[in-house]
Amino acid sequence: MGLQFGNLPIRIHRIVYYNLSPIEQQTWIKSMTHGMPNLMKRALYALPMVLPGFIMSAVVYKWSSVAHDRYIRKDPKLYENDK
Secondary structure: OOOOOOOOOOOOOOOOOOOOOOOOOOOOOOHHHHHHHHHHHHHHHHHHHHHHHHHHHHHHHHHHHHHHHHHOOOOHHHHOOOO
């Protein structure tokens, strides 16, 4: 009779249905054989450009931490004459 769910005589407008073909669903097939080597190649290509910035930021962070600890330390000479 056609009144089962999915075959109702009501038309709903402004709703878009999407589906993928079986070829598009096979996205992980070449991820290990093509994707990982490509990722490594791009990372090694970009490494010389970003490595100096990372090294300099680590050096500045270490220096500023040591300088901050040195500046907040109390000077014992200021408290020699206290009772």
